[in-house]
Amino acid sequence: MTRNRPHPFSGNPLRSRADWQRALLALCAPLTDAYPDDTALAAPGSAYEPRVARLEATVRPLWGLAPFAAGGGRYDGWERIRRAVAAGTDPEHPEYWGEPGAMDQRLVEASVLGCTLALAPGELWEPLTEEERTRLADWLRRAARAERVPDNNWHLFPVMVELGLKAVGERPEPGLTERALARVEDFYRGGGWYSDGPGGKPLDYYGPWALHLYPLLYTTLAPDADPAVVARVRERAALFAGEFRHWFAADGAALPFGRSLTYRFAQCAFWGALAHAGVEALPWGVLRGLWARNLRWWARQPMFAADGTLSVGYAYPNLFMSEQYNAAGSPYWAFKAFLPLALPAGHPFWTAEEEPLPAPDPVRPQPEAGLLVQHGGGHTTALAACDADTWVRNAPGKYGKFAYSTAFGCAVSTGPLGAAAAAPDSALLLSEDGLYWRSRIACASRSVTADRVRARWHPWPDVTVDTWLLPAGPGRHVRVHRLVTPRPLRTVEGGFAVPLEGAVTRAEGHGARAGSGDLASAVRDLTGSRAGEVMFPDPNSHLLWPRTALPVLRGELPSGEHWLAAEVHATADGGTTRAEPLDWRALPGLPRALRDALPDPEGPTP
Template sequence: MPYDREDMGRLVRELTGPLVAHLSPGRARLRLGTNAAHYPDAAAELEAFARPLWGLGPLAAGGGTFEHWELWRRGLASGTDPGHEEFWGAVTDFDQRLVETAAIGLALALAPEVVWDPLSGRERDNLAAWLLHALTVEAVDSNWHFFPVMVGLGLERVGVGFDPAPNAARLERLESFALGGGWYGDGPTAQRDYYIPFAMHYYGLIYAALAGDRDPGRAERLRERAAAFALDFQHWFASDGAAVPFGRSLTYRFAQGAFWGALAFADVEALPWGTVKGHLMRHLRWWRGRPIRDSAGLLTLGYGYNQPLLTEQYNAPGSPYWALKAFLPLALPAEHPLWTAEEEAAPDLPAVATQPEAGVALMRCEEGRQVVMLSAQQYNTWARHGAAKYTKFAYSTFFGFSVPSGSRGLDQGAFDSTLAVSDDGVHWRPCEVPRDSTAHDGLLHSHWAPWPDVEIETWLVARPPWHVRVHRVRAERGFFSAEGAFAVNRDTPPRRSAEGPGHARLDSPSGLCVIEDLTGVRAGRLVHALPGTNVLAPRTVIPTLTGEHGPGEHWLACAVLGLTESPPDAEWPEPPGWGTVSELLPGGHTCGLRE
């Protein structure tokens, strides 16, 4: 399905229309199901109400129609009226409600004629008072500082005065997170995930577009960083529009591509407009083909399908509607060059792109049909399944990655694209917190310690379409090891498979996956992971190498291949020669590996 401006407008209405039946009597709450997030129902129902505004506000600003605006205006009036039974409650420090104020602020800034002007004087006063109070609370030291800034943009547009000094300080703090090369941290953390494009840059570009006249120096810096980031971020997308699934908040789905529309909103031609348009439209078309809505048309929790296991503790039923951030360019007129440009195919990019700021190397495989991200730096210790979402060795646009579904056995652990160790062969520990990480010229290096008396040093080497993993293990105890390749959809019968000394291989219509031991000390097996663990396929099998090792120093190494299609001949692909890999290790170390 081709996507252009009119198609995108229809898609916004298609996504938001089914929500109407779930609005509360006062229209301030959207009740989409059981709230299992850490915040109360009032905040969750505000979240579901507010997040559609990320798409509806731009739709209205660009002249698009939406027949249910009166319902959202009633909701704004009821939710901000302290005397109404559906009052959302005052925003407090570090409150989920603060997150949702940003969408309301943007809607006021872009489309006051449908959001603000029709309200009565008392309703405007209540809404303004509620938002003004939100400007006074403490925010998490991260992209959250942008939420009061978005509120400020909306209040300015409708003529409500406030002290600008706190927001100026917040903007200074946000700029302090800049790392160079167009990259930010999402606060003082190790995370360099999608919160950089769909939060840090996204809000920054909105600010640059709406406040550039009065804050030109900052607006120029924000634009320059976004332009630089675009050159790196384009490597995260395959030629079919799929983005690398990586990190937390994947249930926001096509928010992954929101950065491309934000570039256009701020008139940042970081790449030719046809290229920018192609990135955005292919991404939306890719998502169009995924089963991400239920029978009533509501977005589900999960990534490639309805998968609540994937979600974080801050995901309520309305959380997925952050996806509507992708529709920001609907605010642009039809004459904008984003819309008048012909959509261009995915650009021809280098086979390996190393991005030291994020600690990743991106491999462009099979002429761009698949992107594999090697990762060695990032981690998250507080989000559900943080280790699986950040510290696996590889993440694929085609094979995705898996999260655990229990604590016993390899089938529950679903240890694709990682090395897990165990002292009893039942309970397993993967890498959780890498340290001393480096990324340079397709070589990633890190240290990690599953136990105080076991130290593991890992090298990842990009050799597209293969990648090689080398581990030096220094252990004061005996241990078991299990190292998985990619997880392959097992709903399609395999054409052939092989498991035995030094290898595990699977070839099916759902892809080919091979893991070859380069030390000859491990055995291969095909692990059937529990259902619902992989982010793209509900049922998978993981080619895996397993071993048992005594105390002492051990070198483990393997080569891993995942292809979307089988090679034309019947032979299993050969891994890259060791000589092309060992030269990258310190001193050309052979690690005792076979040639």
């Protein structure tokens, strides 16, 4: 294994189109010898077998290399890719990928092959022999015709396959694209928002990097695209752009929220897809700034394995946050971000100067997604009451937190025993015995307005928790909980974590705080019923830092009805959490009846 490779972005200012072309090539350099055999693809293990992991590792980089080639870029590894594709689609070859079938990961990867045929046929298709072309086209047709797929963004994979087949003169299946686009219509929630499936499915990054991105590609790559569909896709993408920009902070970081976060800088792929489709939903300089700052933020993270490949993880290699379907090549879904490389140097996306984010609303309600986004204190925070799929690994951490921050991130559980393993940042943990802990996974009901998030949830069928999340100024919010329980419970409620290295911590009375560098985090009980404490959660539970310190509140409740209230304050700009006294009972999101029911407030923590 090759070690001690230079950092892929060393010496690259990451500003011009040529800089981003060099960045892509540097990211691809380790791939020539990264996966010498199936043994290299067997860890981390995934829900699919190593030969499918090989398919994924081979073709996912094409999300970047195909646009790069379409924009005139030269890559020396195309012959290696062609040989792998020819072998992978040959049933007689030892490296055959296998037959694509129902609910099959191969269908996911077929989509990038289709997109590559449409964008760069001269690199992938034309050098193949007639026999190799026939096998590739037949394999893709079988993938597109799979009888059953998950009822979510997977419906759009055949659309990408059909685009590629048409581009190289191969016969598509009549009506397949139209049926897929019609099904995705059922996922539209209004205002530009798509859920990743029908009903109560989550509204997460699968909206921008899939349910918007694939239709935008359809509008540019399908010569016979239905004009009505094109107009609808473009209009909805423009609407969504006005909302999605609120998920990003001024430094380029995006909210770490939802599943598949190992896809990393696919977070900004939507901005590139808008540019590729010619949708100026925001001024070109703003669009490019959103895209480039996010990529540069990622370039500062230690996200690489020892051989220089992208690791499974978020800011650093971390399997605790991975999904059942993440294998060694999975992170290269991130290369969707490089779609603008298909645009010529004279395109306004490249000629415009980067512009900062327009002044955001201090508070932005996004009721479709179950979020109330706050800007200020040096970061972006989303107060949350989200839908979640419980099949997602560590769903409580990915969808169930009370708040997600671009600067303070979030954590996931590392095991079933103990509060330190249960990821209590931005969560209320409840336990019957102090050993097994439960937190919010999904909401039985919820509502979002400009001044509060309200949710009802049931950690046990016979325990009800009503939670109100109230914005209280930059980097500051208040949480109020009403619990009804038939038996005694222990409680732990966390604020935001900070990196343990260099941390200064303090716990006194009914509050606790922790700071590290420019990050400062504090939590204070407002009714005096819980004690402050600094917890040191399990290593590698957090998405941003391997070791953390976390201010928490700890208490015990007898059976009956109880009210809990806490102030959470976090700044990421070198400021302090010692803010002005908060008249939290006067916050506009707190209903009068709730104000009257709460216990008397506790005085300020010394």
